[in-house]
Amino acid sequence: MMESRGSSILIKDINAKVFEIVLHYMYNDRLPESMDEATEETTNMVQHLLVAADRYAMERLKLICEMRLSKALDINTVGFTLDLAEQYHCQQLKGCCLRYMTRNGKRLQEIINTEGFAELKRNQPQVAFDILGQVIALLAT
Structure with a gap:
């Protein structure tokens, strides 16, 4: 594949940390343990994850984000x-x-x-x- 030749792939409109969490979710079917803490930073990250989940049609991740955000109101x-x-x-x-x-x-x-x-x-x-x-x-x- 072209990617194996050492070139990088640019994914626009998504923060690298958010994409890293999306990849973690895809490979592990769960969010990283660091996302379990109820902080302003994790709530902000969950908001960005919701947008990414919607963009990539990841309905289960989107529901997880909805649930977490509803608990952080x-x-x-x-x-x-x-x-x-x-x-x-x-x-x-x-x-x-x-x-x-x-x-x-x-x-x-x-x-x-x-x-x-x-x-x-x-x-x-x-x-x-x-x-x-x-x-x-x-x-x-």
Whole structure:
């Protein structure tokens, strides 16, 4: 093969570390143990893995990423995560985000003031509008 001649292959639009984790997953059918820690860095890496899994049609890896991201939701990340879920058609993750956001009104007020929600409004204005509509309906009951 051409690759065996010592030349390198350039894969655009993917970070080398993310691709390394994708390869680890492909060969081991699991993520590296270093990904088990619940840190901001691993959450960020899982977000990038979700994009790669979608790009390469790796549905099981995509579901693993959705599950991990749903467990890492907090006030500051839920807007970014919902934006990601909407972009990459992650219905389970989207549902988790919406439940987290609408669980109580005080939490939603805090979320609305985050940069993540501002980005969600810019990228997915209809989703942001729908969330606010759901909250208004909940408050009316």
